[in-house]
Amino acid sequence: xxxxxxxxxxxxxxxxxxxxxxxxxxxxxxxxxxxxxxxxxxxxxxxxxxxxxxxxxxxxxxxxxxxxxxxxxxxxxxxxxxxxxxxxxxxxxxxxxxxxxxxxxxxxxxxxxxxxxxxxxxxxxxxxxxxxxxxxxxxxxxxxxxxxxxxxxxxxxxxxxxxxxxxxxxxxxxxxxxxxxxxxxxxxxxxxxxxxxxxxxxxxxxxxxxxxxxxxxxxxxxxxxxxxxxxxxxxxxxxxxxxxx
Amino acid sequence: xxxxxxxxxxxxxxxxxxxxxxxxxxxxxxxxxxxxxxxxxxxxxxxxxxxxxxxxxxxxxxxxxxxxxxxxxxxxxxxxxxxxxxxxxxxxxxxxxxxxxxxxxxxxxxxxxxxxxxxxxxxxxxxxxxxxxxxxxxxxxxxxxxxxxxxxxxxxxxxxxxxxxxxxxxxxxxxxxxxxxxxxxxxxxxxxxxxxxxxxxxxxxxxxxxxxxxxxxxxxxxxxxxxxxxxxxxxxxxxxxxxxxxxxxxxxxxxxxxxxxxxxxxxxxxxxxxxxxxxxxxxxxxxxxxxxxxxxxxxxxxxxxxxxxxxxxxxxxx
Ligand SMILES: Cc1cc2nc3c(=O)[nH]c(=O)nc-3n(C[C@H](O)[C@H](O)[C@H](O)COP(=O)(O)OP(=O)(O)OC[C@H]3O[C@@H](n4cnc5c(N)ncnc54)[C@H](O)[C@@H]3O)c2cc1C
Ligand SMILES: Nc1ncnc2c1ncn2[C@@H]1O[C@H](COP(=O)(O)O)[C@@H](O)[C@H]1O
Numbered sequence: 001x002x003x004x005x006x007x008x009x010x011x012x013x014x015x016x017x018x019x020x021x022x023x024x025x026x027x028x029x030x031x032x033x034x035x036x037x038x039x040x041x042x043x044x045x046x047x048x049x050x051x052x053x054x055x056x057x058x059x060x061x062x063x064x065x066x067x068x069x070x071x072x073x074x075x076x077x078x079x080x081x082x083x084x085x086x087x088x089x090x091x092x093x094x095x096x097x098x099x100x101x102x103x104x105x106x107x108x109x110x111x112x113x114x115x116x117x118x119x120x121x122x123x124x125x126x127x128x129x130x131x132x133x134x135x136x137x138x139x140x141x142x143x144x145x146x147x148x149x150x151x152x153x154x155x156x157x158x159x160x161x162x163x164x165x166x167x168x169x170x171x172x173x174x175x176x177x178x179x180x181x182x183x184x185x186x187x188x189x190x191x192x193x194x195x196x197x198x199x200x201x202x203x204x205x206x207x208x209x210x211x212x213x214x215x216x217x218x219x220x221x222x223x224x225x226x227x228x229x230x231x232x233x234x235x236x237x238x239x240x241x242x243x244x245x
Numbered sequence: 246x247x248x249x250x251x252x253x254x255x256x257x258x259x260x261x262x263x264x265x266x267x268x269x270x271x272x273x274x275x276x277x278x279x280x281x282x283x284x285x286x287x288x289x290x291x292x293x294x295x296x297x298x299x300x301x302x303x304x305x306x307x308x309x310x311x312x313x314x315x316x317x318x319x320x321x322x323x324x325x326x327x328x329x330x331x332x333x334x335x336x337x338x339x340x341x342x343x344x345x346x347x348x349x350x351x352x353x354x355x356x357x358x359x360x361x362x363x364x365x366x367x368x369x370x371x372x373x374x375x376x377x378x379x380x381x382x383x384x385x386x387x388x389x390x391x392x393x394x395x396x397x398x399x400x401x402x403x404x405x406x407x408x409x410x411x412x413x414x415x416x417x418x419x420x421x422x423x424x425x426x427x428x429x430x431x432x433x434x435x436x437x438x439x440x441x442x443x444x445x446x447x448x449x450x451x452x453x454x455x456x457x458x459x460x461x462x463x464x465x466x467x468x469x470x471x472x473x474x475x476x477x478x479x480x481x482x483x484x485x486x487x488x489x490x491x492x493x494x495x496x497x498x499x500x501x502x503x504x505x506x507x508x509x510x511x512x513x514x515x516x517x518x519x520x521x522x523x524x525x526x527x528x529x530x531x532x533x534x535x536x537x538x539x540x541x542x543x544x545x546x547x548x549x550x551x552x553x554x555x556x557x558x559x560x561x562x563x
Contacts, residue, residue: 038494121359130347156339157488158439162432166427176481208355213383214384217380217520227543228549236561
């Protein structure tokens with residue numbers, strides 16, 4: 001089976017979010033970048049599928065040269081080769097078009113992505129690529145098993161799960177508990193250095209939204225502490241001050 | 246300006262988040278048509294009028310009772326065409342998001358999701374979207390003629406002062422190809438307040454010690470008409486179902502009140518709750534990081550505080 005995994009290069013979940021350049025640029029000073037946590041689930045499941053029934057796993061990222069250490073980490077986790085499309089990933093339709101252009105002639109049996117990127121949290125690239133390629137895109141996928149050319153999936157819905165069946169090829173936007181995150185081992189890290197990382201230039205594509213400015217939420221006020229023996233006071237505050245009960 | 250709003254329904258009624266989307270469209274000014282798909286009564290649909298729609302298109306095909314993503318995308322794009330709508334508005338949901346993404350690529354419409362406020366159309370079409378899992382906002386200008394706006398809960402206040410909407414049957418063309426994906430079954434809580442829709446959420450963390458202690462969380466939630474949530478380790482260990490897991494890698498909520506009991510307040514948990522209007526934290530450790538993100542806090546043992554709090558709320562409700 002030939003699998004494509006699309007990964008993002010995003011600030012670590014504990015990173016302090018700040019902006020520079022008149023709030024027009026993300027301040028990456030001191031920030032550590034990681035594979036998007038949802039993409040990491042997709043990658044882990046892709047590697048498991050390959051280990052179980054053979055095939056290849058290719059990782060793809062649309063990003064500038066800065067993302068290469070993140071791509072190498074995906075190779076260390078078990079992907080066979082990688083492609084970087086050399087562009088700033090600023091717009092979902094643009095990113096989706098790049099993925100679709102690459103995938104349309106590459107005959108992947110399965111394209112795996114994260115449920116959403118944790119920087120822009122769009123949750124939309126998989127659906128867009130699905131439409132562009134004319135194949136189903138399912139998200140968020142919690143379970144994915146393949147038998148021959150049929151796949152059985154569980155998708156999270158509000159208040160529960162939905163079970164689906166469909167034929168390959170398709171796109172899955174993944175989340176836990178589809179697989180456990182994999183930590184690269186020494187052998188993986190060594191072999192990642194010599195795996196192929198191809199850099200290709202983007203195709204020109206529509207841009208649908210332009211960034212004007214970033215903004216931080218207003219600072220949180222002081223917390224009001226209430227004595228554990230005086231829950232009536234808390235009820236009064238929730239009722240009269242916060243007006244939520 | 247003609248705006249189409251995709252409205253979802255569950256258990257025979259329109260979802261509150263969808264009614265908010267209708268109010269959002271009405272607040273933008275313009276002619277608001279809603280579209281509902283699948284079996285639901287005409288009376289239930291009229292409620293969209295109160296929230297601001299003048300008309301509801303109803304695709305009453307029972308083949309579409311389950312949310313088949315491709316078919317829905319196809320149906321809604323046809324409705325946009327029929328109504329001459331340039332803007333599609335919808336609430337964030339597990340169905341709305343993937344449907345909107347497909348429509349976006351199908352008709353070349355810029356799609357922005359997680360919108361937290363009304364657009365500014367004084368120059369261009371600017372919307373404020375929540376990014377970095379609620380830790381920041383981006384103001385973006387949508388440059389395409391057609392636009393799709395995915396709104397976050399509480400982006401606008403739900404208004405219910407309109408008149409009943411007229412309901413019109415809509416029969417789009419659907420093809421077999423739209424049904425390539427088979428939904429074999431659904432496993433869904435009924436009669437519960439759904440987490441993403443809830444105005445109050447009561448969540449428990451590892452401090453609750455075990456699933457046998459969730460009775461007091463549920464009792465407090467029931468008293469408040471709230472949904473129940475949990476931290477990631479709690480769903481990882483299987484104390485609670487996965488769809489209750491709140492945070493960076495789980496459900497993001499923005500209720501009027503979020504109550505965190507025995508949850509430390511790790512940054513990844515906070516990411517899922519930081520747009521709540523009010524946060525109440527109950528934790529026995531005064532140094533728990535959650536207190537610095539809270540509006541109200543009690544340092545104490547949950548096993549004593551929670552039953553007392555439930556009793557005090559019940560007393561106040563009388
Ligand atoms: C990439 C990534 C993504 C993640 N995503 C999420 C996510 O989406 N959601 C999430 O929740 N976590 C997430 N996590 C995990 C997160 O970092 C924390 O480990 C987790 O939130 C801790 O859960 P907890 O607060 O329930 O448990 P703990 O950290 O163990 O805290 C338990 C708390 O209960 C208190 N307590 C104990 N006994 C009592 C008592 N009797 N009465 C009152 N209080 C008591 C303790 O003082 C403590 O503060 C993620 C981590 C990573 C690395
Ligand atoms: N720049 C990118 N490069 C590769 N894959 C991406 C990129 N941006 C988004 N994706 C994929 O699309 C998924 C959804 O992203 P988003 O729609 O931005 O939330 C991510 O989890 C990735 O799998």
